[in-house]
Amino acid sequence: MVKIFLDTANVSEVKYAADIGLIEGCTTNPTLIMKEGRDYNETLVEICNIVNGPVSAETVALDAEGMVREGEAFAKLHKNIIIKVPMTQQGMKACRLLTAKGIRVNVTLCFQANQALLAAKAGAFIISPFIGRLDDISQDGMQLIRDIRQIYDNYGFGTQILAASIRHPIHVLESAKAGANIATLPFKVWEQLFQHPLTDKGIKQFLDDWEKVPKKK
Ligand code: G3P
Numbered sequence: 001m002v003k004i005f006l007d008t009a010n011v012s013e014v015k016y017a018a019d020i021g022l023i024e025g026c027t028t029n030p031t032l033i034m035k036e037g038r039d040y041n042e043t044l045v046e047i048c049n050i051v052n053g054p055v056s057a058e059t060v061a062l063d064a065e066g067m068v069r070e071g072e073a074f075a076k077l078h079k080n081i082i083i084k085v086p087m088t089q090q091g092m093k094a095c096r097l098l099t100a101k102g103i104r105v106n107v108t109l110c111f112q113a114n115q116a117l118l119a120a121k122a123g124a125f126i127i128s129p130f131i132g133r134l135d136d137i138s139q140d141g142m143q144l145i146r147d148i149r150q151i152y153d154n155y156g157f158g159t160q161i162l163a164a165s166i167r168h169p170i171h172v173l174e175s176a177k178a179g180a181n182i183a184t185l186p187f188k189v190w191e192q193l194f195q196h197p198l199t200d201k202g203i204k205q206f207l208d209d210w211e212k213v214p215k216k217k
Pocket of ligand 1: 007027028029130132133164165166184
């Protein structure tokens with residue numbers, strides 16, 4: 001079952017989407033929080049109080065000890081917080097250590113299937129293949145999701161595949177078909193999922209016709 005997360009640090013967007021009721025988690029990163037110009041911890045807590053699901057907070061240390069320290073501090077903020085570490089050797093060490101402490105880890109910046117295999121072996125709760133950034137350099141981002149799905153199914157890894165760096169609704173459709181567990185969407189793409197010109201046209205026609213129906217006062 002594909003879950004839908006929002007890829008944002010904008011609290012208004014999270015509030016709006018959560019009110020509609022189809023958001024099961026949220027992913028943030030340093031770039032997204034930089035765009036908001038707000039304190040990261042404060043923003044994370046606000047998001048956690050709105051979203052009933054995992055909220056990813058990203059570490060910025062490059063060494064495992066630093067990642068663990070930052071991860072533990074984030075995890076104390078709210079029970080919904082999960083920790084993003086980069087797909088590096090130090091990141092995988094931090095993934096093992098945080099997982100052993102019962103803190104869930106999202107391994108981010110995954111661009112090849114071998115990285116996803118290593119993340120699963122390190123106990124990652126989530127692996128985040130960045131499909132849009134691969135497409136941007138003329139590589140097939142969706143094939144990466146298919147390869148990871150196959151590897152995880154071959155060996156029964158429970159790590160969830162989160163399709164990240166999504167650019168448009170076709171990425172969501174193809175990720176679902178490829179068996180991704182989660183797709184994290186920029187707010188714009190989340191809105192686009194609802195839309196079709198024939199839906200709008202159909203509503204207009206029904207409303208116009210309804211006006212012509214004789215009604216008893
Ligand atoms: O959350 C990480 C990922 O979704 C970033 O996407 O658009 O910066 O490639 P993007």
